[in-house]
Amino acid sequence: MNKYLKITGNNAERHLAYRFRMMVWIIVDILQFVMFPFIWLSIFSGRADIAGFTKEDIVTYYVVAAFVALAAHSHVSRITRMDIMEGGLNQWLTKPINYYLQNMFRELGYKVIAIFLILAVTALAYLALPNYIRLPQAVSTIFIFLLFLVPAYLIAHLIEFLIGIASFWIGETGALSNIKSIINTVFNGKLAPIHFFPPLVQLAAGILPFQYLGYIPAQIFLENISGPDIARHALIALLWVAALGTFAALAYRRGLRAYEGVGI
Amino acid sequence: MKQYTKTYRVLVENSISYMAQYRKDTWIKFATNALWLAMLALTIEVIFSFTPELGGWERHEVYLLTVFWLIADEIFVMFFGGNITELPNIVTDGKFDLYLVKPISPLFLVSTRFFSLNSVWRLGIQMIILAWLGLRFDFTASVWHIALAPLLILCAVAIDYSIVLMLNTLSFWFHRIDNVNDLWQVAHDLGKYPVSVLPKTLKIFAFTLVPIAFSGYVPAAVLTGHWPLYGAALAVGAAAMFLLAAISFFRFAQKHYSSASS
Numbered sequence: 086m087n088k089y090l091k092i093t094g095n096n097a098e099r100h101l102a103y104r105f106r107m108m109v110w111i112i113v114d115i116l117q118f119v120m121f122p123f124i125w126l127s128i129f130s131g132r133a134d135i136a137g138f139t140k141e142d143i144v145t146y147y148v149v150a151a152f153v154a155l156a157a158h159s160h161v162s163r164i165t166r167m168d169i170m171e172g173g174l175n176q177w178l179t180k181p182i183n184y185y186l187q188n189m190f191r192e193l194g195y196k197v198i199a200i201f202l203i204l205a206v207t208a209l210a211y212l213a214l215p216n217y218i219r220l221p222q223a224v225s226t227i228f229i230f231l232l233f234l235v236p237a238y239l240i241a242h243l244i245e246f247l248i249g250i251a252s253f254w255i256g257e258t259g260a261l262s263n264i265k266s267i268i269n270t271v272f273n274g275k276l277a278p279i280h281f282f283p284p285l286v287q288l289a290a291g292i293l294p295f296q297y298l299g300y301i302p303a304q305i306f307l308e309n310i311s312g313p314d315i316a317r318h319a320l321i322a323l324l325w326v327a328a329l330g331t332f333a334a335l336a337y338r339r340g341l342r343a344y345e346g347v348g349i
Numbered sequence: 350m351k352q353y354t355k356t357y358r359v360l361v362e363n364s365i366s367y368m369a370q371y372r373k374d375t376w377i378k379f380a381t382n383a384l385w386l387a388m389l390a391l392t393i394e395v396i397f398s399f400t401p402e403l404g405g406w407e408r409h410e411v412y413l414l415t416v417f418w419l420i421a422d423e424i425f426v427m428f429f430g431g432n433i434t435e436l437p438n439i440v441t442d443g444k445f446d447l448y449l450v451k452p453i454s455p456l457f458l459v460s461t462r463f464f465s466l467n468s469v470w471r472l473g474i475q476m477i478i479l480a481w482l483g484l485r486f487d488f489t490a491s492v493w494h495i496a497l498a499p500l501l502i503l504c505a506v507a508i509d510y511s512i513v514l515m516l517n518t519l520s521f522w523f524h525r526i527d528n529v530n531d532l533w534q535v536a537h538d539l540g541k542y543p544v545s546v547l548p549k550t551l552k553i554f555a556f557t558l559v560p561i562a563f564s565g566y567v568p569a570a571v572l573t574g575h576w577p578l579y580g581a582a583l584a585v586g587a588a589a590m591f592l593l594a595a596i597s598f599f600r601f602a603q604k605h606y607s608s609a610s611s
Contacts (some may be wrong), residue, residue, distance in 0.1 A: 109528045113535050120539045127546040128400040135399050260377040267384050276392050286391070
């Protein structure tokens with residue numbers, strides 16, 4: 086475990102060396118959520134709520150969804166694709182280190198710094214707009230919300246890893262990444278809370294794992310999900326982690342058999 | 350001018366030859382684009398399932414705004430998309446030296462090296478959608494409005510080009526800033542929606558420092574009567590100003606360029 090934590094530390098130092106670049110990535114992740122609160126707030130015009138969401142709920146929802154997106158978002162598909170296509174994977178195969186875990190802990194180096202920064206920005210947002218951000222009434226809700234960030238990160242990371250190792254067979258994975266990005270945008274609740282969508286879209290969202298990358302954690306924070314439903318979602322999220330993890334392990338092993346390590 | 354036309358024709362021919370090797374990739378990108386258009390339509394439908402109007406804009410007007418945004422973005426991608434964003438790599442790797450020694454403007458080469466053939470097909474689809482919108486809904490557009498629309502889209506392309514050029518020109522001084530293109534792309538994406546929903550301060554930003562309003566909002570506003578016809582003069586003025594600033598900045602950077610060598 087020490088070697089993986091060392092990777093996390095090294096990567097955190099690397100990101101701190103390129104502070105401007107890291108700040109840009111954080112702003113990119115947050116900026117995607119900026120327009121939607123204003124769109125929904127402009128729709129209220131005198132109404133008390135939209136589909137059960139008050140003005141405070143909708144602003145809080147997007148602030149929390151942005152936080153979860155930043156915490157869960159992974160860049161591992163690009164790194165994995167380059168390692169496979171350029172032969173960079175060779176060095177990892179000869180080292181006593183698990184390739185997937187080193188990627189995950191490397192990504193954590195960025196997350197640790199980014200989450201501190203986003204917490205500071207969120208605190209500033211709360212101080213600037215106290216009437217628009219609703220904190221949970223129970224402290225345990227915050228604890229449960231933070232716990233849900235773990236499967237969110239793992240699910241996002243595993244999906245990105247699977248896209249990256251698709252390079253073993255199809256080479257360039259840009260199109261696959263774009264398709265995942267579009268599906269993720271719809272089903273993680275970034276465009277709108279999932280229960281705003283038509284029933285068919287809600288059904289699809291319930292079947293797919295993307296709702297755990299934004300919508301479900303945000304709903305937990307808003308205390309719109311509680312008790313048995315939280316337990317049910319926790320179990321489903323963990324099942325997704327197990328399923329994606331198993332599939333990734335099998336696919337990676339299969340891919341290594343096809344890997345030639347010469348670089349493309 | 351003849352030299353530039355001839356050079357550009359060769360660059361386009363090279364691009365088409367290159368893209369012809371990746372026919373499967375073209376179909377995949379087509380499918381991805383269709384999925385993305387469906388997502389945009391779903392977003393608008395979900396919003397309008399809760400309201401008859403958004404920031405004073407009706408559903409068909411928001412569709413028009415989005416299509417104008419798509420067309421302007423596609424034209425930019427077609428001619429300049431994959432080119433200017435390579436500038437940080439070109440400067441950092443010292444390849445800019447090769448652009449300087451050629452008997453043609455380095456800015457021209459940096460801007461036009463690759464022509465995206467895939468954008469031609471996508472633009473075709475977007476024009477069909479625009480035509481369908483025009484026939485399906487009554488925008489009560491006069492001949493003047495219709496004549497102004499292409500000009501306003503060209504202004505949008507010019508502003509987009511200027512901003513991307515200015516951001517990438519920073520690479521002459523700062524290393525590893527290629528992700529500023531992602532920053533602009535995300536900001537630019539926000540221009541798909543009516544900026545009239547934004548509070549006053551952000552609206553000012555959308556027309557000045559982060560000019561996302563010109564991509565879809567201004568052309569659609571003029572065409573639908575949300576803005577008077579002379580509002581088009583603002584777009585033309587802004588485009589001229591941004592273009593002049595971008596080209597001046599690039600020339601300033603070029604004068605201060607010292608080769609990175611290899």
